[in-house]
Amino acid sequence: MSDFSRTQRIADFLKKELGALIQFQIRDPRVGMVSITDVEVSRDLSHARVFVTVMGKDSEEEAKESLKVLNRAAGFLRSRVAQSHNARTTPALKFIYDTSVRRGEYMSRLIDDAVAKDRQRSKDDEQ
Numbered sequence: 001m002s003d004f005s006r007t008q009r010i011a012d013f014l015k016k017e018l019g020a021l022i023q024f025q026i027r028d029p030r031v032g033m034v035s036i037t038d039v040e041v042s043r044d045l046s047h048a049r050v051f052v053t054v055m056g057k058d059s060e061e062e063a064k065e066s067l068k069v070l071n072r073a074a075g076f077l078r079s080r081v082a083q084s085h086n087a088r089t090t091p092a093l094k095f096i097y098d099t100s101v102r103r104g105e106y107m108s109r110l111i112d113d114a115v116a117k118d119r120q121r122s123k124d125d126e127q
Contacts, residue, residue, distance in 0.1 A: 011039040014048055014091070017081050022070070025080065030069045032056065037098045041091055048091035051098035060097040070095040 019036045033055035040049045052070065057063040070077075074093040082090040 007041045007043060007045065010045060010087075010091070011041045011048070013085065014041070014050070014081065014093075015039045017084060018050060018077060018093075021077055021080050025077075026069070026073055028069050028073075030065050032066050034066065034070070037101065045087075045089055045091055048093050050093055050095050051100075052095055053098050053101050058102060060099065063097050067095050067097055 015036050015038070018039070022031065022034050022036075031054075035053050035055070036050060037053055038051040040051075042048070050070075052063075052067070054063040054066045057066065060067075071094065074095065078090050078093050
């Protein structure tokens, strides 16, 4: 149980720290407005998958350039994170486009459409 909470604490720390570092340290305009949506840290704390979305980019293909720049800057970001905390190791970072936000919007639209159709049928049945 303590292992899970430790990895979760490290993931939360990385999410917060990387968000600030990307915003203030990465000056490459190809990155754009990046939001870190989640971080998954391996049990041995050697790797971290950082899930991101890029404002104005609706697919992984559109965000490809931003991801490329972030993955190239992963070593720099890792060293900055290592400087800001006293852990024995700092996970290697891998940036991945997060499709869950778009998938959630799609599911929400489907639900809204189904509710609207149901209301329309109810009105038609009453008449």
